[in-house]
Amino acid sequence: MxxxxxxxxxxxxxxxxxxxxxxxxxxxxxxxxxxxxxxxxxxxxxxxxxxxxxxxxxxxxxxxxxxxxxxxxxxxxxxxxxxxxxxxxxxxxxxxxxxxxxxxxxxxxxxxxxxxxPLMVHENFRWQTPIQAVRKALDAGAIGEPFWGRFSFRSGFDVFSGQPYLAEGERFIIEDLGIHTLDIARYILGDVTRLTARTRRVNPKIKGEDVATILLDHDNGATSIVDVSYATKLGTEPFPETLVELDGTDGTIRLSQGYRLEITNAGGTTVADVSPKLLSWAARPWHNIQESVFAIQQHWAERLKDGGETSTSGADNLKTFALVEAAYESAASGRPVDIKAML
Ligand code: NAD
The missing domain is CATH 3.40.50.720 (NAD(P)-binding Rossmann-like Domain)
Known part of the structure; x- marks a missing residue:
């Protein structure tokens, strides 16, 4: 063909x-x-x-x-x-x-x-190798039914030098980065019924919020926290890693800094290195994101050929985008927001 x-x-x-x-x-x-x-x-x-x-x-x-x-x-x-x-x-x-x-x-x-x-949103973070590894472990039943999760991206990386427009918008971290983290939360724990958020701006040189803490109620009864920050100065900079914690009825999953995946259940504890590949054109520390760009584009080409729906279709992404709008609404009002009413 x-x-x-x-x-x-x-x-x-x-x-x-x-x-x-x-x-x-x-x-x-x-x-x-x-x-x-x-x-x-x-x-x-x-x-x-x-x-x-x-x-x-x-x-x-x-x-x-x-x-x-x-x-x-x-x-x-x-x-x-x-x-x-x-x-x-x-x-x-x-x-x-x-x-x-x-x-x-x-x-x-x-x-x-x-x-x-077909319409696909280039929502690539769920295609990252470590996130796919978490999804696979859940699908394999490694921890039973997950009832709690945390999806965390805390960094002090200077994103403004490559993307100066990020410093200028009224909205920053939820719209730019949190959108990915919220999508990962949906991908791992399912759709969301209700959301509560708090935000703040720490960096005085930018207009929008650079810290957000978001509480999600998922359809399946699980609760999760999405916490994102570009104002967090750590000993070892984790950019651009998303860290994941999941507690399930039969065990726990911890995706920690350095692409370390630890799974604990009745069989004991296993630790795996789920580092992304460094593609020939990629450069650290962006290689995690760069590999996921390749993965989502390969997925698009395959679905376009076989006529199947893409994982992050426009229709699917409405449910992630609603969480972004809801987070700003909740942060402004101090109240929880009903997601289903928005869709
Ligand atoms: P950028 O400003 O560097 O690039 C945008 C380009 O589009 C510019 O060269 C501009 O001239 C051009 N452009 C804008 N409107 C146009 C139009 N109507 N017709 C033709 N050209 C037009 O921005 P960027 O940092 O490359 O970001 C682009 C998008 O990618 C943003 O939406 C950003 O959020 C997203 N992004 C995604 C990821 C990810 O991991 N998925 C990472 C970084 C950026």
């Missing part, structure tokens, strides 16, 4: 990872790129040898010649570009955060559904 031909919009900081990953994905290639910044267009076009280059996405869609589009721009343009893809009946991948508001995200899902095209 011929390779899937893709077009990528937004040749910025993170898109370079996506371009590297596309080069590794079996049976897929990028045939056209678009960026309204001529410097980024040239840089990425020259680095990856892409001839077809556009400054305007509408022109690229009008010319066509590709089977899917990978939207790697920042959130402001996501709705317009996804709707453009739907209008041209082109399957689309959209970077997180999916949209500016839940209402926009719902409209984007509806547009793709009406056009009959």
């Amino acid at each position: 011929a390779a899937l031909r893709g077009a990528l919009i937004g040749c910025g900081f993170f898109a370079v990872n996506q371009m590297h990953a596309w080069a590794d994905v079996a049976d897929a290639e990028i045939v056209a790129i678009c960026d309204r910044d001529p410097e980024r267009l040239k840089l990425v076009g020259d680095q990856f040898g892409i001839e077809r280059r556009y400054s305007d996405a509408a022109e690229m869609f009008a010319d066509g010649g590709f089977d899917f589009v990978d939207i790697a721009t920042t959130v402001q343009s996501h709705r317009a570009l996804v709707e453009m893809a739907a209008a041209h009946r082109i399957p689309a991948i959209c970077q997180k955060p999916f949209a500016k508001t839940l209402a926009d995200a719902k409209a984007m899902v509806a547009a793709c559904k009406a056009a009959g095209v």
